[in-house]
Amino acid sequence: MKKNIILKLAALSLTLTAGIACSKEYNELDPVIKPAINDTILNINYESGEVTSGITGITGTHATAADAVYMTSPGNTGKYAIAHKVTLGDSGYFSNDAYRSESDAVSLAKYRYNPGDEHRYEVSILLKDWQSWNSANPAYGDNVFQLKMSDNQLLPLRILTKRNAIVARNYQYQDNLVTDFRPYINQWIKFRVEVKWMTDTTGYMKIYVKLPDQSDYKLVLERSNFVTFTGNPANGNVGYLKWGVYREAGKDANGNVITSDNVLTRIAYHDDIRIIRLPLK
Numbered sequence: 001m002k003k004n005i006i007l008k009l010a011a012l013s014l015t016l017t018a019g020i021a022c023s024k025e026y027n028e029l030d031p032v033i034k035p036a037i038n039d040t041i042l043n044i045n046y047e048s049g050e051v052t053s054g055i056t057g058i059t060g061t062h063a064t065a066a067d068a069v070y071m072t073s074p075g076n077t078g079k080y081a082i083a084h085k086v087t088l089g090d091s092g093y094f095s096n097d098a099y100r101s102e103s104d105a106v107s108l109a110k111y112r113y114n115p116g117d118e119h120r121y122e123v124s125i126l127l128k129d130w131q132s133w134n135s136a137n138p139a140y141g142d143n144v145f146q147l148k149m150s151d152n153q154l155l156p157l158r159i160l161t162k163r164n165a166i167v168a169r170n171y172q173y174q175d176n177l178v179t180d181f182r183p184y185i186n187q188w189i190k191f192r193v194e195v196k197w198m199t200d201t202t203g204y205m206k207i208y209v210k211l212p213d214q215s216d217y218k219l220v221l222e223r224s225n226f227v228t229f230t231g232n233p234a235n236g237n238v239g240y241l242k243w244g245v246y247r248e249a250g251k252d253a254n255g256n257v258i259t260s261d262n263v264l265t266r267i268a269y270h271d272d273i274r275i276i277r278l279p280l281k
Contacts, residue, residue, distance in 0.1 A: 024097030039280055041119070042111050044273040046071065046080040053082075057108040061101045061244065068101040069244070072269055076124040076188045081129070081271035084244035088257045088264045099257075100143075101245030103270075106150070111275060113147075113197045113239040115229045120276040121147065121193040125159075125242060126269035130185045133163040138258065141167070143246035144268050145191065148236045154230035157205065160248075168207055168221055171230060175221050177209050187212040188271070194278060195228055197239065203228030217249060243270045 044053040051060030055120050060082075061069040067085050075081035079215070084101040086093045093099055105111040113119055123212035125144050141160040148155060154171035161167075166178035168188070178189065190210040196203050204224040231237025245268050249257050 020047045030145050039277040040274060041277055042105065042275040045078055045083050045273060046075060046082055047078045051082055058177050059104045059107070060096035061103060063101040065090065068093055076271035081269045083267055083269050085249050085265065085267045086245045088247060090248050098246060099249055100246035102242045102246055104240060105222060106238070106240040108114055110241065115197055115199045115233060117197045118278040119195055120278055121241060122191070122272060122274040124188045124190045124271045127161070127181060127185050128267040128269055130266070132175050138250065140248045140250055142248065142266050144243070146242040147193065148240055148242055149231040152230065153237055154229060156228055156239070157193065157255050172226060173223065177207060181205065184212055190217070192217055197229040199227060199229050201225050201227060244268065250274040
């Protein structure tokens with residue numbers, strides 16, 4: 001009897017020890033383990049129903065038109081997404097020296113990028129009733145997502161529509177991400193951009209796309225050994241992201257605004273905007 005009691009107590013001791021070890025492994029308060037649990041720097045899902053996604057410091061738009069920015073439902077994965085609208089020739093959609101309505105995170109230092117940072121950026125975009133390109137007109141672009149530098153430094157990345165494609169453009173290259181977006185109008189297209197921000201030629205950029213009829217992301221563009229952080233931190237240059245609609249409209253000889261397809265109004269929806277620290281842990 002005494003021997004059985006001793007064996008049971010030993011077994012209980014082992015069980016308690018294992019339980020304590022397991023509890024420590026998943027204890028989110030443990031300062032050593034916690035950093036590996038969540039590498040997300042920014043998560044904008046608009047479920048607050050606000051154009052700032054409830055985050056103080058996020059800008060909805062600088063355009064003054066009442067419908068330059070608004071909430072739309074449903075979103076990509078939740079109840080809400082943000083909508084940006086721009087109508088050419090209407091001053092209510094003109095801001096920062098261009099016809100644009102864009103959100104940004106420039107005022108929040110923790111969401112900027114700096115030399116040496118390695119980040120993943122995710123965004124879901126819907127081209128609302130987007131009319132196709134008219135081949136009789138010039139091929140001006142409409143930007144829908146940007147990784148920018150302050151103070152008019154060279155641009156690290158624009159994702160924009162040009163003709164009937166979605167392209168990536170920066171100071172060094174322009175390449176197709178989606179050869180023909182027309183089958184996906186009014187559907188969510190997901191983009192993932194991975195960047196190592198460097199002021200020398202050790203930087204890289206990878207862009208992945210997940211179309212509505214695809215089950216996973218596909219790597220569509222990869223560039224390495226080039227400068228990704230094009231500004232100079234010593235001069236106060238900072239890197240930040242913008243999303244919305246920015247129209248690269250031109251003017252004819254009479255000063256009339258012209259665009260690639262004679263479409264005066266563009267609307268794009270955005271949702272699930274994330275910055276994630278790399279490498280993933």
